[in-house]
Amino acid sequence: MKRRAPLWLTWLLTAGLVLLFLGERVLAGLTLVRLVLSLTGVLVVLGCLAWRILSWRSARASGSPDEARVEKWLTLAYAGCIVALLLYFISSETGMRAFGLYFDDDVARARYRVSLHVLWPILLAVSLFPALGAQLALGTRWLVRKDPLAGLEAVRVGETATSGLVIALAGSFLFLLGYLASAHDVSVDLGYFRTSSPGTATQAIAQSLREPLRVLLFFPEANPVKDEVTDYFRALARSGARLQVEAHDRLAEPDLAKQYGIGQDGTVVLVSGERAERFYLPVRFDEARSRLRRLDREVQEKLIVLSRGPRVAYLTVGHGELNDSASAGPLAAAGLGRVDALRELFRFLNYDVRELGLAQGLGQAVPEDATMVLVLGPRRPFLPEELDALDRYLERGGSVLLALEPESEFRLGPLEKRLGVRFRTAILADDYQHLRRRGNVSDRALIITDRFSAHAAISTASVAGPGAAALFIGAGWLERADTTGPQPDFIIQSLPSTFADLDGDFELDPSEQRDSYDLAAAVQLDSARALVYADAEMFADAVLVSLGLNASLAADGVRWLGREERLSGTTESEEDVPIQHTKAENVAWFYSTILGAPTLVLVGGLIGVYRRRRRGGRS
Amino acid sequence: MRSALTIARRELAAYLASPMGWIVAAIVLLVDGLLFYAQALGPAAGARLSADVLSRFFWFTSGLVAIAGVTLSIRLFTEERQLDTLVLLSTAPVRDREVVLGKFLAALGFLSLVTILTLYMPLLVLVNGKISFGQVSVGYLGLLLLGAAVISIGVFASSLTRHMLVAAAVGAAITGAMFLFYPLGFVLDAPFSRVLPALSLHGRRFFGFQTGVLHLRDVIYYLSVTYFFLLAATKVLEAKRWE
Numbered sequence: 001m002k003r004r005a006p007l008w009l010t011w012l013l014t015a016g017l018v019l020l021f022l023g024e025r026v027l028a029g030l031t032l033v034r035l036v037l038s039l040t041g042v043l044v045v046l047g048c049l050a051w052r053i054l055s056w057r058s059a060r061a062s063g064s065p066d067e068a069r070v071e072k073w074l075t076l077a078y079a080g081c082i083v084a085l086l087l088y089f090i091s092s093e094t095g096m097r098a099f100g101l102y103f104d105d106d107v108a109r110a111r112y113r114v115s116l117h118v119l120w121p122i123l124l125a126v127s128l129f130p131a132l133g134a135q136l137a138l139g140t141r142w143l144v145r146k147d148p149l150a151g152l153e154a155v156r157v158g159e160t161a162t163s164g165l166v167i168a169l170a171g172s173f174l175f176l177l178g179y180l181a182s183a184h185d186v187s188v189d190l191g192y193f194r195t196s197s198p199g200t201a202t203q204a205i206a207q208s209l210r211e212p213l214r215v216l217l218f219f220p221e222a223n224p225v226k227d228e229v230t231d232y233f234r235a236l237a238r239s240g241a242r243l244q245v246e247a248h249d250r251l252a253e254p255d256l257a258k259q260y261g262i263g264q265d266g267t268v269v270l271v272s273g274e275r276a277e278r279f280y281l282p283v284r285f286d287e288a289r290s291r292l293r294r295l296d297r298e299v300q301e302k303l304i305v306l307s308r309g310p311r312v313a314y315l316t317v318g319h320g321e322l323n324d325s326a327s328a329g330p331l332a333a334a335g336l337g338r339v340d341a342l343r344e345l346f347r348f349l350n351y352d353v354r355e356l357g358l359a360q361g362l363g364q365a366v367p368e369d370a371t372m373v374l375v376l377g378p379r380r381p382f383l384p385e386e387l388d389a390l391d392r393y394l395e396r397g398g399s400v401l402l403a404l405e406p407e408s409e410f411r412l413g414p415l416e417k418r419l420g421v422r423f424r425t426a427i428l429a430d431d432y433q434h435l436r437r438r439g440n441v442s443d444r445a446l447i448i449t450d451r452f453s454a455h456a457a458i459s460t461a462s463v464a465g466p467g468a469a470a471l472f473i474g475a476g477w478l479e480r481a482d483t484t485g486p487q488p489d490f491i492i493q494s495l496p497s498t499f500a501d502l503d504g505d506f507e508l509d510p511s512e513q514r515d516s517y518d519l520a521a522a523v524q525l526d527s528a529r530a531l532v533y534a535d536a537e538m539f540a541d542a543v544l545v546s547l548g549l550n551a552s553l554a555a556d557g558v559r560w561l562g563r564e565e566r567l568s569g570t571t572e573s574e575e576d577v578p579i580q581h582t583k584a585e586n587v588a589w590f591y592s593t594i595l596g597a598p599t600l601v602l603v604g605g606l607i608g609v610y611r612r613r614r615r616g617g618r619s
Numbered sequence: 620m621r622s623a624l625t626i627a628r629r630e631l632a633a634y635l636a637s638p639m640g641w642i643v644a645a646i647v648l649l650v651d652g653l654l655f656y657a658q659a660l661g662p663a664a665g666a667r668l669s670a671d672v673l674s675r676f677f678w679f680t681s682g683l684v685a686i687a688g689v690t691l692s693i694r695l696f697t698e699e700r701q702l703d704t705l706v707l708l709s710t711a712p713v714r715d716r717e718v719v720l721g722k723f724l725a726a727l728g729f730l731s732l733v734t735i736l737t738l739y740m741p742l743l744v745l746v747n748g749k750i751s752f753g754q755v756s757v758g759y760l761g762l763l764l765l766g767a768a769v770i771s772i773g774v775f776a777s778s779l780t781r782h783m784l785v786a787a788a789v790g791a792a793i794t795g796a797m798f799l800f801y802p803l804g805f806v807l808d809a810p811f812s813r814v815l816p817a818l819s820l821h822g823r824r825f826f827g828f829q830t831g832v833l834h835l836r837d838v839i840y841y842l843s844v845t846y847f848f849l850l851a852a853t854k855v856l857e858a859k860r861w862e
Contacts, residue, residue: 026808133858136858137858159857159858160858163854163857163858164854166850166854167847167850167851167854170846170847170850171847174843174846174847177839177843178817178836178839178840178843181835181836181839181840182817182836185834185835185836186834186835187827187832187833187834187835188832188833189831189832189833190751190753190754190756190757190831190832190833191670191750191751191753191754191830191831191832192670192749192750192751192754192831193751574749575749576668576669576670576671576748576749592739592743594649594652594653594656595652597648597652597736597739598645598646598648598649598652599645601641601644601645601648601736602641602642602644602645604641605635605638605640605641605644605645606638606641608635608641609635609636609637609638609641612636613636
């Protein structure tokens with residue numbers, strides 16, 4: 001087969017197109033470079049077409065039909081590339097001006113440009129790919145045999161060119177399909193979602209209200225968020241609460257909306273007697289999901305406000321407490337963190353939290369408006385006057401929570417006799433059941449326990465199922481101080497594998513003993529109440545935020561001290577939870593994920609292969 | 620279609636009857652388990668939310684699926700050429716597209732089996748976490764779609780040459796490039812910044828599957844990539860008949 005055009009002509013055409021692409025798309029910001037590249041590209045492409053036309057004419061003149069046919073296809077393909085470039089040109093601002101294409105309407109202009117922006121790449125692809133396919137076929141043929149093989153050549157080249165055309169058309173179609181799919185995307189979110197259901201605490205509060213509860217829902221008609229909220233309150237009503245759910249339209253009932261200050265859809269109003277509380281939810285379901293997961297908490301917070309007025313809780317300061325670590329002094333070791341979560345809990349329970357130190361009069365007396373006083377892990381001792389003030393507060397029926405740290409200088413003083421509890425300062429450790437944090441022996445001080453007695457101060461923990469455990473960090477332990485004085489209830493014990501680490505090496509030595517140590521005590525003295533915990537860091541943010549049962553202990557403890565234990569219970573939430581394990585669980589997961597499953601698969605598979613081969617050998 | 624299924628059954632039996640297939644499966648599970656423990660679950664990972672643990676699991680499993688997909692598919696045609704058995708297929712009364720489809724289905728079937736075997740890891744998260752079966756299902760659908768796309772790329776690469784190493788290099792290069800399109804889109808200007816992320820095999824494309832959100836556009840994309848490369852492989856086989 002004679003050919004005038006060289007075998008590399010199509011590659012040259014491709015190179016010209018690449019130069020044009022670089023000039024127009026990649027380096028368009030550099031005017032001179034763009035001009036040089038684009039111009040060179042256009043000239044190369046035009047030159048290739050011209051050469052191909054000449055080659056076609058030569059083939060026709062030579063009287064070889066196969067050659068002429070192939071040259072015609074290639075010429076048409078090259079021409080297609082030129083037309084594509086032309087379409088590109090007339091879609092540009094320059095081209096539209098050059099051809100006098102003006103539009104009065106911006107929409108029509110945009111449609112024109114978009115249509116051409118879709119058309120020219122498709123035309124370029126369906127022209128270039130067949131050309132490349134045909135050229136590849138010709139190139140192969142030329143390398144393998146120099147002598148022409150009459151008859152088959154055109155068919156082979158044509159088949160390969162058609163393959164290129166099919167691939168180009170398929171690619172273009174799929175590209176358009178993908179674009180349409182993106183523009184009109186449909187999605188389904190199958191992630192975990194549930195609206196929280198009414199917890200036992202919410203149910204108890206709703207049942208305790210003096211007046212029946214009216215729930216007014218101001219939502220648009222046929223709204224999925226309204227449906228979820230309605231289901232929640234119906235479940236609350238079924239639990240025994242006296243409540244009535246009403247759906248209203250704030251635009252159709254402007255007087256009612258004005259009465260409760262409704263400014264937007266998605267407002268929920270809780271009315272009990274003369275008092276009303278409201279909260280807002282997004283009306284769009286995807287925006288409301290995260291709020292619906294913790295709906296129970298939100299409702300409970302409002303019901304607490306409806307059930308009674310605000311109370312006052314005092315946190316002592318000035319002795320390096322967890323809530324006042326700066327006062328521990330510059331040489332004190334850094335504490336575990338802050339107590340913002342505990343403050344948030346108090347806010348949720350409708351308490352006003354204030355500080356109580358020497359400056360606020362702790363040296364004289366605890367203020368009269370104190371519902372309770374919390375002493376959270378003081379690192380320096382209280383003055384005798386401060387301890388006496390707390391003692392007198394208990395004598396007149398107050399409530400105190402003492403959370404103590406073994407590595408501190410604080411001593412109970414007169415409170416030991418008042419409460420009948422002594423605090424032992426050796427740190428408890430457990431080499432079997434502990435939380436794994438750093439991966440060394442110090443983790444043994446992160447003891448966990450599920451030993452809870454049935455007491456109102458820990459009601460949630462008392463009824464928690466197996467697997468629910470509370471965390472104590474570097475705890476000491478408690479014991480009865482005086483057998484003739486008050487009789488404290490020891491409500492939380494450590495696991496029997498716990499030992500008192502007397503020498504601080506986290507190892508069980510012969511002088512140290514495993515036992516179930518008392519970690520918390522509840523004391524009822526006539527009208528006074530006290531809770532004593534052998535650890536303060538269990539109330540720190542890092543723990544309360546991560547561990548639900550520790551948070552429950554704090555909440556139930558505050559309710560008991562505030563004489564609201566009948567309102568204790570669970571607050572349901574469908575929010576995601578962190579995955580945390582004990583050391584034993586970590587070991588089990590490690591071996592199952594890394595060794596167990598792969599070994600099972602390998603052994604099972606190899607046994608199957610062996611059996612199959614044996615069966616094959618026998619037959 | 621019947622011929623394609625026959626070829627698929629034969630190839631799948633070859634995978635299952637070969638110790639190498641099970642060794643590959645065990646290695647994938649071992650590496651996946653190591654990554655799961657280190658990145659998502661163990662002490663070094665910290666206390667992650669359960670949905671985050673699941674999302675991470677699908678993220679690094681997708682990388683393993685891509686590697687396994689290329690590994691399983693590169694031998695499909697190169698081995699036939701090396702053993703000179705491709706001529707038997709070429710002369711059999713079977714269309715080229717049925718041959719390609721059959722081999723693709725076999726590789727996909729085996730890869731799906733290996734992928735499903737990793738199910739115990741998300742189920743472990745389900746025990747203590749708040750995740751849904753829907754989320755797990757969408758994640759595995761994403762893995763299978765990604766695996767199908769990568770296998771189709773491997774089939775195409777395998778159809779180009781008789782040398783397994785060359786096929787592996789081509790397959791890995793195309794797959795790797797398509798994985799890199801997404802981050803490249805951030806550093807390049809238009810039109811690459813628009814086009815490349817849309818063509819990427821991973822990144823934003825796979826993120827929905829990680830988090831349990833099923834987008835029709837992503838399903839169509841993976842099916843399109845799979846179809847395109849299988850079509851290209853078919854055309855290459857047809858062209859090579861002339862050699």
